[in-house]
Each structure stands twice: as C-alpha cells, then as structure tokens.
Amino acid sequence: MPGRLLSEAHVRHGNTLPVTALQRSYGELNPPDRLLLGAGPSNVHPRVYKAFISPIVEHLDPYFSEVMEETAELLRCVFRTRNRITFPISGTGTAGMEAAICNVVEPGEEVIVGTNGFFGERMKDIIERCGGKPIPLTERWGNAIPKEAVQKALSSSKARTVALVHAETTTGALQPLSDIAKITRQYDALLLVDTVTSLSGCEIDIDALGIDVCFSASQKCLNCPPGMAPITANERAMEKIRNRKTRVHSLYFDLSVIEKYWIESNRVYHHTAPILLVYAMREALRIVQEEGLEARWQRHRCNMETLTEGLEALGLEINAKENPCPSINAVLVPTGISDARVKSTLNNEYGITVSVGLGALRGKVLRIGLMGMNSTQRNVLLVLKSLENALKKEGFTPKHN
C-alpha cells in the first residue's frame, strides 16, 4: 500500500520525504469496475470516452475553434438560454462556483446566500474570500430557502445579488426558483444559481426563469469526466461585471477576458483549453440533444420517484421529503447503523458507489444519485436490492419483510 508507506514517511520525517519513497516502480492502472450511484461523479458515457481519445489539435486550431462554437451552442441549449456568454470554465464545479462569484461580487458588497447545505455554505465562504459580505439565509439541511426570506433580505439590505443552489447535492433538496427569480428582478438584483447536480437532469430554463448567472459541472447529469464547469451569464450580469470598480482578483476566472478566447470570432489566447475535455463535453451535450431535454428531465423524475418509493417501502426516511431532487436522494441512515460500513459493503461486494453525508449530515445519510445515463429503472432495482442486503448485514430489518 503506497498510501500507508507515504503516510508513515510523513510522520517520521516531518514535511519532506525520504528519498527511498521516490524510487519505486509503478504498475499499470487497473481501476475496479464501479457503478457510480453516489453524489457524483457519474459514470462516463461510452460515446464520451470515444470522443475523449480523438486526436488532439492545438487550442487555436481552426478545427478546435469550430468545436468551441458548437460546444457553446449546445451548452446554450442545455441551459435554455440565448446568453452570448456561455462556455465551460476549465476547472471542476467549484471552479465554476468561484468564477460566478468572483466576477459578480465586489469587495464590501452585501450578497444574500442560501445556506441550507454544504454548497450554500461553500458559496458563503467564497463570497467572503472575494471580500463580499454574505447575508446568509439559514435553513435546515433538506429544506428549500423560502421566497419570503429572500424578499425580506432584499428589502432590508443593500444586497443586489442572491446566490442559491438549485440541487443541493448534500441534502437531496431541489430549490424552487420561479417566485424567487421574480422577486429578485423586482429589486433589480442578480440571481446566481448553482446547477452542478441538476443541469440536464432536473427541469430548469435559465432565460424563462430570468436567472442571471448559472454554473454547473461536467461529471453529474452530463456523464462527462470531471474537469469542466459550464457557466452562463446574461447581459444584466455582464453589465455589472464590466462596470466593476475593482478588477476581478482572478485572471483564470475573469469572464471578460475568457470571453475573448471562448466567444469572440477572432480568438485571443487566454489559456490552453482542456481540449480533450471539450471534445468530451461536446459529445455529452450531443447525447442530451438527441434525447431531448424534456424527455431527460421526465426520465430523471420517474426513476427518482421509483427509488424513493422503494426506499420508503424498506422503512427508510427521505431527508428532503418536501422538495425532492430528481437526480440525488439523501436517505437517513437508521439509528445505530454505520453509513461508512454500508457504503463499504456496496462498494466492495456489489461494485456500487454511493456517498456518505457531508457537513451537518455527516454520519446521518447515504446519498444515492441517478444522474444522466445512470438514471434507469435497472439501476433503481439494483441499488434498492443491494442497499437492502447491505443494511440487513448491519442488523437492519426492512419494513416490508
């Protein structure tokens, strides 16, 4: 176990490593076969793998320029937006979150942020790091943020940005956005939304709702490898960004600069796009387009309903019963049962990866995701039966037995 070796080395030698640790040989990669039904990543679609190994060209090659155009067009379809500023950020979902916030928020500015899960808390952290002053709307992890709370915060502060998580991966809750979007507009504020776990799996229409900035990630309902974060911003948001008093502290995430590389026809170098990941993203979006967004949303909704019914039939309780998310479900672990052991059994004995709880829900829930191509009746049956067996192994008696 190289992991163990290295950890011992740390303990013995403080912050540098012994030279011996640098001289061993390494075998071929041989990852286990896992069905990824956790909080993400999901499995990568075979067609996406295929796109992935296409010949690499230069980031400024005319061919790649076409691929970028097409990827941006396809992203607009999946976001349901006509926003010109629509492209993938070259980083993971957290990079997308940081890009969204660091462009919109200026130092000293108040920002309303829903903190009803790990990723809402993370947005609050990033707002603070950008010099903003978060106004947190706190809710139980599993509830949505009520529109009344948003209205009250907007009317009693100078905040002109509201940041919310659409599908809170850590709680299983889906945030209703329609009324909040209207209220936010009434106050001439921007609405910034995290759709990392929802994009292409849960119904959302950026332009129809009036969402101003939205980001997502490649590795959830899109079945792409992790490493890219789609983002879109409308003209209201870009106007605020272009009129900033201070420069965006990050060059890597500065939308006004990336725009010149990703969107303008006379592309100006900003960074070397992760070319093969862009190939992958384009193929994943093509698959979404072939299925159709409505059909895809419907499929996610149906399969998650079946899963929920099955979990309740086992006698388990759903954490976000009020606002269930079609792509992720957090189910409470029965008293006395170890989430880590159940996860471990599923991983080792069934080759199925689910996720344990994070933050306030650590040790309290197991999270089951049905994302993109993984949202099938077959997988619902499989995870229900495997989970039942794993729970029984820990002494749990299912209700229906």
Place this chain on the structure above:
Amino acid sequence: MPGRLLSEAHVRHGNTLPVTALQRSYGELNPPDRLLLGAGPSNVHPRVYKAFISPIVEHLDPYFSEVMEETAELLRCVFRTRNRITFPISGTGTAGMEAAICNVVEPGEEVIVGTNGFFGERMKDIIERCGGKPIPLTERWGNAIPKEAVQKALSSSKARTVALVHAETTTGALQPLSDIAKITRQYDALLLVDTVTSLSGCEIDIDALGIDVCFSASQKCLNCPPGMAPITANERAMEKIRNRKTRVHSLYFDLSVIEKYWIESNRVYHHTAPILLVYAMREALRIVQEEGLEARWQRHRCNMETLTEGLEALGLEINAKENPCPSINAVLVPTGISDARVKSTLNNEYGITVSVGLGALRGKVLRIGLMGMNSTQRNVLLVLKSLENALKKEGFTPKHN
C-alpha cells in the same frame, strides 16, 4: 461553418442569440491529424490515451486514493523534490501560476518579477490582481533576467518573493536559476518558478537549486492532455502561506485546503478531482520515470541543437541565441514574410502545427516546440524540410541553396 453563422448572429442580435442557432444538429467529432510542434499542447502519448479511458471511480474511492498517492510520488520524482506539498492543480498552466502566486502573495506586498516574455508579464498581472505590488525586471524578450538585477531589486526593496519563468514559451529563452536561487536565499526571500514548458524536458532540480514554489502544466513535455498543473511548495513557502494575515482569495487554489484532500491520508473533500486526467498524468509520469530524467533532458537538448543548426543553415535567426531552451525555439520570420501564412501552410499542407508570436513578438517569430515524445530526430528533419518548403512558397531563398 457554424463559427461564421454564430458570429453573424452576434452582429445582428447584440448580446443574445436567435433561437434558430440553437436548433441545428451536430455531427461526430472528426479532428484532423496534427503533429503538434508548436508552443504546446504537444501530442498526447498513446499510453496516456489508454490510461485516459480507464474506468472512472469516485474521487474518494480507496483505489483513487492510491492513484493520488502514486501520482504525487511520481511528481516529486519529476520535480526532483521531497516536498510534501506536491500535486496537480485541477486546471491548466495558468491555473498553476495563479495558485502559486495567490497563495504566496499578500495584498500590499512587493514582489520581484521577471518580465522578459508573455508569461512573466502574466505573472505581473496576477500579482497585481492579488493586491501585490510588482517590481518588474524588464529585459528584451529573448534574454534571461540577470542575477545582478535580482540582487539589486532585493537589496533596494522590501520584496521577499522573486517570480521567474524557467522556459519562456514566447521567446525561446531558458532562465539560469542557480545563482539567482542562492541570492534569493541570502535575502531570505522565496523563489517562485514557472516550469510550464520545461518540466521533464529541461534540466531542473527543485531541491538542489533551492526553489521554493514551482508550477508546471500537463500538456507540454509530459504529453498529457491540457487540464492539470503540477505544483510543489517547500516548507519555507508553506510557512509563509500558513502565517498569512489575510485569507487566500481563492478557495479553489488554496493550497492549505487542497492539501487536506491531496496529501493527508484521511482525505477531506475539497473538489472532485478530474479523475481521468489524474490517470493520464500518472501514466505520463510513469513514462518519464522509465526513460529516466537525465536521458530525457539529454534527448531534448540534442534534438533542439540539431533543429537550431538546421534553422541557421537555412539562414534563419534564433531569437534567444544566448540562452536557448531545449523544448521550444522562437525563430525570427524573415522580413516581408507572413508568419500566419507559413503557419497555415504547415498546418494545411503538412499537418504540422507550429505557433506564431505572442505579445511583443507578434508577427516576428515562429515557435517550434520539441516536447516530450515529440522531441525526435525524425520530427526535426520533418519540420526543417516542411518549413523550408513553406518559406520558399512565400518567396524566401534558403542560405544553403
């Protein structure tokens, strides 16, 4: 041409796009076959492609944990360091640069930075965005920064960080570091070095030289796809980082937080690592290890010498004659000849990608890279003959004819 379609749409409709642009269908990817002998990316090694399509597992899977350990160990070998803090940042080379700078530099702090090329200028920009006060050491694009300039700047300022580019991709110059590293230590300052274009292709030994922070990129001499940026920081640097008065403005790039995910044995979620890119990086590093670093450096040096002799035999002038870099060469374009047309001929007629000039060298140079597996005698012969033909097409008469 979708590109054209979309650009026209922009002109006609301002900042949103017509709905029609969102409804066409997209064919299969079919990239042209290119030999990438420009400033990067280089071609991806076939074994790296193979690693790339290995089954994806979760970012917290015990198997992936081993892969992370091994990747960090292999990175230590290629950096020649025993630094505990050694891992790939989940972004491109610019992300590595930003991570290095935003962790080390605090607002208001003076930082000495070599500005003798595009990437030195970029470091200056990022230092400013982080609130630092750059003290630029300016040199002709093609020269190295003299040690005397560094000494003078250290003795006449409060700066305790020196930032330099090892292999300046835009000029073809290699920066000597040995004396500068000693001087920097004498002043108890940190030395931060960009090895994006040099790592594994040009001799560098982080620990022996006494470099404190160093970052690179996956897509140059490592023949990985773009999207990862190896970084290493020693205990002197980490001590400065841990004692910061202000928080790092970026959560995504905060080394003290990423450390808990990448290095500590009890991994705490920070972001979803780009798992397949990590597989790719591990395989690329294994290939480096099999060849041996010295042999690899030697191969890059020999092939670049042959290329340089060949270019001079054609009657062309090398931009960085004094400090030539073994992985990249900037050759001056003869008067009256269009760099863009030569590049285009090489790309379209020979399937060879070289790079045009950037910044101060725009329109003045062509850049030929021999990186990783692309550094071969065969490619040297091929690019010399193709370039000769492409130049002749533009009316240039080679010297040796």
